[in-house]
Amino acid sequence: MTIDSVDRNIIRLLRLNGRMPNSELAAQVGLSPSACLRRVHILEKNGVIRGYTAIVAGPEEEGVIAIVRITLERQTEAYLNRFEAAVRLHPEIQECFLMTGDADYILRASAPNTAAYEAIHKNILSRLPGVVRIHSSIAMRNVLRIEGSAKARARAS
Numbered sequence: 536m537t538i539d540s541v542d543r544n545i546i547r548l549l550r551l552n553g554r555m556p557n558s559e560l561a562a563q564v565g566l567s568p569s570a571c572l573r574r575v576h577i578l579e580k581n582g583v584i585r586g587y588t589a590i591v592a593g594p595e596e597e598g599v600i601a602i603v604r605i606t607l608e609r610q611t612e613a614y615l616n617r618f619e620a621a622v623r624l625h626p627e628i629q630e631c632f633l634m635t636g637d638a639d640y641i642l643r644a645s646a647p648n649t650a651a652y653e654a655i656h657k658n659i660l661s662r663l664p665g666v667v668r669i670h671s672s673i674a675m676r677n678v679l680r681i682e683g684s685a686k687a688r689a690r691a692s
Contacts, residue, residue: 536581553587598647599673604638606668617664627655
């Protein structure tokens, strides 16, 4: 599928507000409402737009967010698949990225406080299959967040 500047503009606007009425979206991208809706449906059908999500206040609003670098024992397909399947089982892990470089994965996990994160580290992260190294950094504050970004877990399901 070829994505043109109108499609990119639709995607940008929907990332900012996934509940934007089609009539408003159409006006902002310079299309008729029917042409705009047709493009949105094509983007959805082709998997460019994979879904919509609600951003909900949760532990990360008042608690701690940990950015966790994970190194696996091996990087074989079997190890990666086993690790990824296990990560999807834990709602405390909001995001998981397969990486290049010295860490195999970077995760974003949240907890109400540091003691709760310690329990996540001890009872979940350290028990994920194939993990040989965990390096956690606690976020001090959020500087930028683009609302409406899809969660890795929603895409993987």
